[in-house]
Amino acid sequence: MRERWTWRGAFIVAAIGSAVGLGNLWRFPYVVYDSGGGAFLIPYLVALLTAGIPLMMLEFTLGSRFLGSAPLAMKRAKPSFEFVGWWAVLAGFGIITYYAAILGWSLRYLWGAFTLEWGADAGNYLFDKVLQLMPVLEAEAYGSLSGISTELIIPFIIGWLAIFLVVFSGIRGLGRVVMVTMPLPFLLILILMVRGLTLPGAVDGLNFYLTPDFTALANTQVWLAAYGQVFFTLSLAMGILIAYASYLPKDSDISNNAFMTSFADALTAFLGGIAVFTTLGYMAGQLNVPVGEVVASGVGLAFVAYPEAINLMPVAPAVIGVIFFVTIFTLGLDSAFSLTEGVVSAVMDKFSLSRRLAAVLVSGLAFLIGLIFVSRGGLLWLDQVDHFINNFGLVTIGLFTCLLIGWGYGAHKIRDQINEHSEVKIGVWFDICIKFITPIVLIILLVLNFIDRIQTPYEGYPAFMQIVGGWGLIAFLFLLGIIFMLFKGRESSAGVDDTSEADKKEV
Amino acid sequence: METSAVVSLIVGLLIFGGGFLWSATIATRKKGWK
Numbered sequence: 205m206r207e208r209w210t211w212r213g214a215f216i217v218a219a220i221g222s223a224v225g226l227g228n229l230w231r232f233p234y235v236v237y238d239s240g241g242g243a244f245l246i247p248y249l250v251a252l253l254t255a256g257i258p259l260m261m262l263e264f265t266l267g268s269r270f271l272g273s274a275p276l277a278m279k280r281a282k283p284s285f286e287f288v289g290w291w292a293v294l295a296g297f298g299i300i301t302y303y304a305a306i307l308g309w310s311l312r313y314l315w316g317a318f319t320l321e322w323g324a325d326a327g328n329y330l331f332d333k334v335l336q337l338m339p340v341l342e343a344e345a346y347g348s349l350s351g352i353s354t355e356l357i358i359p360f361i362i363g364w365l366a367i368f369l370v371v372f373s374g375i376r377g378l379g380r381v382v383m384v385t386m387p388l389p390f391l392l393i394l395i396l397m398v399r400g401l402t403l404p405g406a407v408d409g410l411n412f413y414l415t416p417d418f419t420a421l422a423n424t425q426v427w428l429a430a431y432g433q434v435f436f437t438l439s440l441a442m443g444i445l446i447a448y449a450s451y452l453p454k455d456s457d458i459s460n461n462a463f464m465t466s467f468a469d470a471l472t473a474f475l476g477g478i479a480v481f482t483t484l485g486y487m488a489g490q491l492n493v494p495v496g497e498v499v500a501s502g503v504g505l506a507f508v509a510y511p512e513a514i515n516l517m518p519v520a521p522a523v524i525g526v527i528f529f530v531t532i533f534t535l536g537l538d539s540a541f542s543l544t545e546g547v548v549s550a551v552m553d554k555f556s557l558s559r560r561l562a563a564v565l566v567s568g569l570a571f572l573i574g575l576i577f578v579s580r581g582g583l584l585w586l587d588q589v590d591h592f593i594n595n596f597g598l599v600t601i602g603l604f605t606c607l608l609i610g611w612g613y614g615a616h617k618i619r620d621q622i623n624e625h626s627e628v629k630i631g632v633w634f635d636i637c638i639k640f641i642t643p644i645v646l647i648i649l650l651v652l653n654f655i656d657r658i659q660t661p662y663e664g665y666p667a668f669m670q671i672v673g674g675w676g677l678i679a680f681l682f683l684l685g686i687i688f689m690l691f692k693g694r695e696s697s698a699g700v701d702d703t704s705e706a707d708k709k710e711v
Numbered sequence: 712m713e714t715s716a717v718v719s720l721i722v723g724l725l726i727f728g729g730g731f732l733w734s735a736t737i738a739t740r741k742k743g744w745k
Contacts, residue, residue: 212743242719249726407712414719460738467730474723627737 207375214379221386221538223469233477234501240420247430256434258637260462267449273549274443290685292443293550300543305577308360310532317525326511340581349579356578368567392531400482409485412495441601443546459626487513554693588673603646610639
């Protein structure tokens with residue numbers, strides 16, 4: 205008997221928690237600023253409606269219709285499709301190995317925030333004290349692990365304990381925990397936003413963030429950035445949404461669930477941008493430099509620029525520091541639960557393992573591999589692996605999902621299944637998005653990324669890093685997916701209901 | 712604050728916040744949250 209969410213709200217909150225992650229705070233605002241400011245809202249909305257929401261509906265339908273994790277759901281759609289489900293799960297597994305390391309960083313920073321431990325030079329604090337990367341860089345020993353960072357190992361273990369205990373407790377336990385860990389960062393972002401808006405210089409930051417440059421709309425790169433951001437932010441192609449939806453009842457309102465999840469994700473990112481840019485505007489004012497000089501994204505924003513801005517806060521900087529790193533930690537925590545759950549559910553389905561054993565095996569293996577990313581040279585590996593899994597792994601998986609389900613299984617069948625129980629009925633536009641628009645965009649992204657990487661090695665890292673943490677890793681994951689498909693598991697066929705109206709029409 | 716930035720702010724809140732409220736309202740009104 206498959207587990208079930210205790211109520212619909214738990215599923216919605218868990219799905220939103222999965223989609224809303226670190227990227228909402230440290231990637232989206234920068235992409236907006238860098239891609240036409242307020243004008244970027246147009247391509248972003250178009251990408252959300254033509255790629256993000258349709259693909260999310262597709263994944264929700266696969267899960268709730270076929271009652272299985274990504275590999276099992278794909279297999280039940282058509283046995284030869286199982287490998288794509290495994291690709292998604294394996295990519296999710298790869299991501300959680302380093303995502304948990306970033307959770308460890310944020311916990312370490314949270315500890316340091318009580319005393320503003322990073323001091324005036326937050327960059328040095330990150331690279332030298334926390335990551336202990338400087339000896340690796342000074343020796344130009346790129347790719348060398350050089351031992352575990354003594355500052356990170358305990359936070360890393362604490363982070364993994366939290367992830368493990370929640371996944372171990374099952375879907376009901378996860379449903380209860382996300383009721384706290386999803387709304388909490390949203391509320392904290394609101395607090396940071398209000399704090400930011402009340403600082404002098406906030407307006408300068410907002411002008412930088414949102415002043416529209418409509419000429420950017422003529423730039424293809426801006427549209428691709430919008431599709432890329434939508435694709436990466438919604439937890440697509442990682443097997444997560446299929447696994448979560450497999451715990452839903454069959455009569456779930458798929459279209460409404462997808463709209464709610466997508467818009468909540470976009471709203472959080474938009475408000476996160478206000479929180480970030482008002483603070484950066486203030487920081488620029490205090491330093492007497494243009495806002496453009498303090499703008500950052502990713503690790504540089506969360507662990508260097510923002511801490512330095514916190515130093516300059518007029519009132520209770522330590523409180524703002526604690527709030528910010530609790531936000532970062534809880535933003536990542538829900539996503540970490542979902543990534544692990546996607547893998548655990550696939551292992552349970554394939555090998556008929558109990559949840560507890562699957563949780564121990566998956567978390568244990570991911571923890572051991574993750575030690576690479578809390579090593580002294582771990583940041584470089586994290587950067588390398590993240591780039592390849594996102595830009596080649598996930599994009600390829602999304603492409604195959606669209607092509608196989610859209611053309612091989614039938615986008616119209618998915619649409620009929622969505623419309624069976626959804627209040628907002630989906631038209632033929634859904635088929636067009638899944639069969640044409642999304643695949644075309646993903647192919648363009650894939651080809652451009654490929655050309656880019658062939659011309660220049662990522663970040664100039666040495667060849668063996670490009671192979672081991674890049675091309676070789678992707679090839680290995682894809683090969684492993686095919687091996688898992690060929691391996692005859694022990695899953696039962698129970699739980700599939702072949703009596704939906706959509707299927708009856710096909711007979 | 713520049714007028715165009717204010718407009719972008721309002722439009723962003725209307726699209727994303729409005730989209731979320733619209734879908735949450737449908738959920739509450741029709742199938743409910745159970």
